[in-house]
Amino acid sequence: MNYIIGIDGGGTKTALKLADSDGKLILSNEGGPCNINSMGKEYVQKMLKELLEDTLNKSEITMEDIRVLCIGTAGVDRPDDKKIMEDIIRGTGYNGKVVITNDAETALYGGVGGNEGVILISGTGSICFGRNSEGETKRAGGWGHIIGDEGSGYYIGINAINRIAKGYDGIEEKTIMTDLILEHLNLENPQGLIQFVYRSGAGKSEIASLARLVDEAYKQGDTIAEEILLRAAFELFLTAKAVIDYLKLNRKECSLAVNGSVIEKNECVSNEFKRLMNKNYPHIKVINMKNDAAWGAVLMGMNN
Amino acid sequence: MNYIIGIDGGGTKTALKLADSDGKLILSNEGGPCNINSMGKEYVQKMLKELLEDTLNKSEITMEDIRVLCIGTAGVDRPDDKKIMEDIIRGTGYNGKVVITNDAETALYGGVGGNEGVILISGTGSICFGRNSEGETKRAGGWGHIIGDEGSGYYIGINAINRIAKGYDGIEEKTIMTDLILEHLNLENPQGLIQFVYRSGAGKSEIASLARLVDEAYKQGDTIAEEILLRAAFELFLTAKAVIDYLKLNRKECSLAVNGSVIEKNECVSNEFKRLMNKNYPHIKVINMKNDAAWGAVLMGMNN
Numbered sequence: 001m002n003y004i005i006g007i008d009g010g011g012t013k014t015a016l017k018l019a020d021s022d023g024k025l026i027l028s029n030e031g032g033p034c035n036i037n038s039m040g041k042e043y044v045q046k047m048l049k050e051l052l053e054d055t056l057n058k059s060e061i062t063m064e065d066i067r068v069l070c071i072g073t074a075g076v077d078r079p080d081d082k083k084i085m086e087d088i089i090r091g092t093g094y095n096g097k098v099v100i101t102n103d104a105e106t107a108l109y110g111g112v113g114g115n116e117g118v119i120l121i122s123g124t125g126s127i128c129f130g131r132n133s134e135g136e137t138k139r140a141g142g143w144g145h146i147i148g149d150e151g152s153g154y155y156i157g158i159n160a161i162n163r164i165a166k167g168y169d170g171i172e173e174k175t176i177m178t179d180l181i182l183e184h185l186n187l188e189n190p191q192g193l194i195q196f197v198y199r200s201g202a203g204k205s206e207i208a209s210l211a212r213l214v215d216e217a218y219k220q221g222d223t224i225a226e227e228i229l230l231r232a233a234f235e236l237f238l239t240a241k242a243v244i245d246y247l248k249l250n251r252k253e254c255s256l257a258v259n260g261s262v263i264e265k266n267e268c269v270s271n272e273f274k275r276l277m278n279k280n281y282p283h284i285k286v287i288n289m290k291n292d293a294a295w296g297a298v299l300m301g302m303n304n
Numbered sequence: 305m306n307y308i309i310g311i312d313g314g315g316t317k318t319a320l321k322l323a324d325s326d327g328k329l330i331l332s333n334e335g336g337p338c339n340i341n342s343m344g345k346e347y348v349q350k351m352l353k354e355l356l357e358d359t360l361n362k363s364e365i366t367m368e369d370i371r372v373l374c375i376g377t378a379g380v381d382r383p384d385d386k387k388i389m390e391d392i393i394r395g396t397g398y399n400g401k402v403v404i405t406n407d408a409e410t411a412l413y414g415g416v417g418g419n420e421g422v423i424l425i426s427g428t429g430s431i432c433f434g435r436n437s438e439g440e441t442k443r444a445g446g447w448g449h450i451i452g453d454e455g456s457g458y459y460i461g462i463n464a465i466n467r468i469a470k471g472y473d474g475i476e477e478k479t480i481m482t483d484l485i486l487e488h489l490n491l492e493n494p495q496g497l498i499q500f501v502y503r504s505g506a507g508k509s510e511i512a513s514l515a516r517l518v519d520e521a522y523k524q525g526d527t528i529a530e531e532i533l534l535r536a537a538f539e540l541f542l543t544a545k546a547v548i549d550y551l552k553l554n555r556k557e558c559s560l561a562v563n564g565s566v567i568e569k570n571e572c573v574s575n576e577f578k579r580l581m582n583k584n585y586p587h588i589k590v591i592n593m594k595n596d597a598a599w600g601a602v603l604m605g606m607n608n
Binding site for chain 1 (some may be wrong): 341381443444445447448450451452462465466469470473474475476495497498500501542543545546549552
């Protein structure tokens with residue numbers, strides 16, 4: 001037999017899809033986090049081994065039936081990183097062909113349904129990745145929450161906290177976000193945000209999840225929230241622009257798929273981003289993901 | 305006898321000054337970090353005990369000769385924090401009068417040589433603090449490097465890294481800062497900055513120390529470095545403005561003392577800040593610190 005496994009190894013969960021040689025989905029499955037830096041190699045290897053074994057059991061096929069396994073995870077850009085991930089896959093007992101790539105690449109394959117186009121991700125973090133018909137690739141953004149990740153949920157959340165602080169200090173007008181966010185975090189006053197950010201070990205994702213409340217404040221007419229969201233959309237546009245121009249996609253018809261809670265669900269960011277894209281790149285179609293990154297990994301696997 | 309001890313308890317070192325009842329300096333001394341959160345209470349108590357004993361030995365006076373001990377440290381704004389610090393002081397064996405206050409307050413006393421005026425600090429972090437003749441006080445800024453600290457060395461350093469990343473991605477023009485900072489950090493390419501910021505545990509102060517190179521790039525004609533520095537100066541001005549306007553110091557003659565490596569040594573930031581102050585608040589004199597915060601603590605102690 002001739003099966004393909006595609007894996008999207010994320011920081012909070014791992015999604016697996018099994019397909020047959022005709023590109024028909026047989027089974028979807030799910031495992032824990034796939035981040036070597038935060039979880040350690042042993043955890044990731046054990047998780048992948050169990051996920052594979054569970055998948056094989058459920059589908060009644062054997063390791064030998066798998067022709068190719070393609071996995072996309074964050075931070076495997078350097079050859080050293082790829083080697084580590086390959087050793088982990090081999091450690092699960094799988095001996096077939098392995099394709100190891102970046103999660104942005106599998107998201108692109110899944111999102112546009114092929115290997116030409118652009119993927120823009122804005123969830124907790126943000127990144128843009130594209131490929132043209134000549135096979136050239138280009139990444140922009142994705143420098144993480146401290147250096148960059150402009151236009152991401154974290155960017156919106158931390159900017160909201162900054163503007164609440166400025167309102168409290170009298171540096172600028174108070175914002176509706178103050179009440180919305182303090183109530184959400186169960187804090188009595190803006191000074192409590194210091195405890196929230198520095199002492200309670202609030203992670204990226206907790207700060208990023210405040211983006212929803214910034215959108216809420218915007219809908220209530222808050223101009224500071226609007227400013228943050230319009231700026232976020234503009235930053236995402238600039239990131240996409242760098243990829244589009246580098247790959248010379250600016251005059252041809254192609255798709256840009258958007259992925260992640262901010263760019264998909266935040267109305268202000270989503271509308272403004274689409275407006276900027278339509279105005280500057282009318283040939284590029286902004287679409288929602290056709291398929292997820294795990295299916296993108298299946299497609300990549302089939303092409304290898 | 306009737307001596308006064310003033311202590312400026314900082315995050316990297318503690319400065320102590322001993323004065324007699326006529327306000328004459330007898331002795332300066334120095335101890336380790338005075339931050340309870342990072343060093344722990346026991347460390348701080350041991351450090352202060354040794355510092356006091358060493359001071360008494362050197363000056364040949366006894367604990368009983370000290371009339372008042374005034375200490376300024378970061379993060380003692382809440383009554384709970386003051387109580388913790390008082391217990392620590394009592395644990396050293398000192399039984400006289402204790403004054404516990406914020407380090408911005410002692411810096412103000414030292415900087416303007418009295419209790420009316422404004423102190424603007426921009427070193428690794430940034431904060432502004434002021435007091436008017438009615439005794440009202442006002443703080444702005446000082447929210448730490450993640451939430452705020454606009455115009456600080458950290459703010460300048462992290463913005464420089466962000467703009468280097470944007471130059472690398474093709475989102476904007478390349479900057480002279482790229483070569484200066486990569487060479488300084490001994491990195492081969494901008495992607496190495498990810499390792500520097502996230503994996504090597506680069507602290508606030510390491511990132512803040514890059515501000516010097518941003519000034520260097522500015523002097524070589526780099527417009528992006530100039531943009532960062534002018535923005536930093538403007539943010540510091542807005543922070544000072546909030547304090548000045550709140551305390552209604554905007555029409556009377558008073559002093560604003562500046563303190564910290566950025567606002568004292570970075571020519572672009574310093575000049576632009578002074579230009580904005582002179583233009584908007586011609587009655588307010590921008591001065592360098594008359595005395596340091598430890599001497600400010602002595603002055604506060606004498607007035608108590």
